[in-house]
Amino acid sequence: MSQEWLIVGGGIHGVHLAARLIAEAGVPRDRVTIADPAEKLLSRWHSCTDVTGMRFLRSPAVHHLDLHHASLKHFADEKRMRKSDSFTEPYGRPALHLFNQHSAHLIDSLGLDTIHRQDRVVSCKPHRSGVLVKLAEEGWVETQNVLLAIGTSEQPSWPSWALRGHNRVHHVFEPGFQGWPTGEKERVAVVGGGISAVQIALRLAGEGHSVRLVTRHEFRVHQFDSDPGWLGPRVRIDFDKQRQTSRRREIITEARHRGSIPPDVSAALRHALREEKIIWDQQSIEELIPDDELLGVRFADGRVIGADRVLLATGFAARRPGGRMINELIRYADLPCAECGYPIIDKALRWHKNIRVTGPLADLEIGPISRNIAGARAAGDRIVSTVKQKSWRKSISSALTSGAGLFRSESRKSITPVASVD
Numbered sequence: 001m002s003q004e005w006l007i008v009g010g011g012i013h014g015v016h017l018a019a020r021l022i023a024e025a026g027v028p029r030d031r032v033t034i035a036d037p038a039e040k041l042l043s044r045w046h047s048c049t050d051v052t053g054m055r056f057l058r059s060p061a062v063h064h065l066d067l068h069h070a071s072l073k074h075f076a077d078e079k080r081m082r083k084s085d086s087f088t089e090p091y092g093r094p095a096l097h098l099f100n101q102h103s104a105h106l107i108d109s110l111g112l113d114t115i116h117r118q119d120r121v122v123s124c125k126p127h128r129s130g131v132l133v134k135l136a137e138e139g140w141v142e143t144q145n146v147l148l149a150i151g152t153s154e155q156p157s158w159p160s161w162a163l164r165g166h167n168r169v170h171h172v173f174e175p176g177f178q179g180w181p182t183g184e185k186e187r188v189a190v191v192g193g194g195i196s197a198v199q200i201a202l203r204l205a206g207e208g209h210s211v212r213l214v215t216r217h218e219f220r221v222h223q224f225d226s227d228p229g230w231l232g233p234r235v236r237i238d239f240d241k242q243r244q245t246s247r248r249r250e251i252i253t254e255a256r257h258r259g260s261i262p263p264d265v266s267a268a269l270r271h272a273l274r275e276e277k278i279i280w281d282q283q284s285i286e287e288l289i290p291d292d293e294l295l296g297v298r299f300a301d302g303r304v305i306g307a308d309r310v311l312l313a314t315g316f317a318a319r320r321p322g323g324r325m326i327n328e329l330i331r332y333a334d335l336p337c338a339e340c341g342y343p344i345i346d347k348a349l350r351w352h353k354n355i356r357v358t359g360p361l362a363d364l365e366i367g368p369i370s371r372n373i374a375g376a377r378a379a380g381d382r383i384v385s386t387v388k389q390k391s392w393r394k395s396i397s398s399a400l401t402s403g404a405g406l407f408r409s410e411s412r413k414s415i416t417p418v419a420s421v422d
């Protein structure tokens with residue numbers, strides 16, 4: 001067995017975990033591979049954040065992809081970035097451009113681009129002491145450990161009434177989204193009540209379009225998308241003690257402020273509403289009525305409004321991500337899942353002795369923060385501590401048997417292609 005780690009997914013989680021394995025757990029870089037179908041790492045992060053027009057992250061500056069919590073602040077100091085352009089209050093949240101530059105610097109300095117395989121994992125099967133993985137282009141390869149870092153970004157949530165495929169209806173988080181208005185001034189209906197919907201409505205209004213924001217509920221104002229107490233041990237006690245996965249799921253659902261907006265975005269929205277730059281309809285949509293010229297949007301109260309374009313900012317589907325690849329893995333290896341369909345894993349985020357998870361797939365261990373940057377960092381803590389213990393034990397036993405010094409570097413080999421195992 002030659003390859004130590006294959007990380008499935010090169011998003012926020014995959015990149016952070018690769019950095020932790022290499023720079024903290026001491027796994028040689030050429031024994032880590034990140035498989036992701038995009039041309040570049042973090043592609044989904046860039047496309048989803050760019051479209052919203054957001055200038056600052058919702059999370060504070062200690063939540064970034066590097067190891068040391070103060071790394072992003074130091075980076076901004078070194079680059080002599082103006083504080084007012086780089087951070088915003090409250091909580092000194094970083095600008096998106098700063099976060100992206102810092103992430104690019106990390107990728108560059110650890111050479112993570114060189115371990116990125118632009119490929120999709122289509123099958124994954126535990127095999128002897130490792131895992132056989134099928135890449136769509138490359139075929140079967142063998143690895144010791146798999147880390148599933150698959151987010152939900154490939155599964156935008158489409159309401160049942162949305163005319164999927166209609167050229168005037170788009171989901172802003174659909175991979176390859178090309179639905180931003182290109183015309184002079186359009187009537188755009190933005191659907192969704194969370195931070196992204198409001199940011200998109202503000203961006204469109206700023207570009208001079210006539211915007212209607214359609215939400216099913218009142219605006220829910222929360223600074224963060226879950227209580228920051230979840231980052232520490234105090235708030236987590238009941239969750240960690242809870243053995244019933246259905247109860248854990250309930251706690252997560254209650255703790256997540258889904259479809260919420262922070263106070264600064266709320267203030268910007270209120271200003272735009274007062275200035276009549278945005279019209280707000282608190283309504284359920286019943287149907288879209290297509291016409292040659294425009295779309296009719298019929299509300300539950302019977303009213304119909306006209307729009308040149310409907311942009312959905314309705315987030316991501318709640319179902320377990322990974323589709324067929326994960327379904328088959330579960331069947332093949334008989335992996336445990338909770339009632340909600342999500343993996344039942346141990347504290348080290350192991351679903352199987354050679355398969356670990358992060359992001360949404362780690363919901364039931366990491367809790368409400370699992371999908372965020374903080375969740376990637378929490379997953380890193382858990383995974384790296386067990387990898388470090390393992391390599392410490394391995395070093396001691398090999399030193400005892402060979403009489404060599406403790407920290408010999410491991411032999412460097414590349415991922416091993418294997419014959420078909422279909």
Ligand SMILES: Cc1cc2nc3c(=O)[nH]c(=O)nc-3n(C[C@H](O)[C@H](O)[C@H](O)COP(=O)(O)OP(=O)(O)OC[C@H]3O[C@@H](n4cnc5c(N)ncnc54)[C@H](O)[C@@H]3O)c2cc1C
Nearest residue numbers: 009011012013036044057058059120121151153359372373
């Ligand atoms: C607009 C927006 C703003 C956000 N702002 C913040 C914020 O300020 N702070 C915060 O903490 N969080 C924020 N989040 C939440 C979260 O941090 C992001 O959604 C983040 O991108 C999630 O990263 P991820 O790695 O889990 O998933 P993804 O970004 O979805 O990356 C997973 C990758 O895996 C790939 N993949 C999937 N299946 C396979 C396969 N079979 N083989 C190979 N590759 C595969 C996908 O193509 C994708 O590239 C934000 C989210 C959005 C949408």
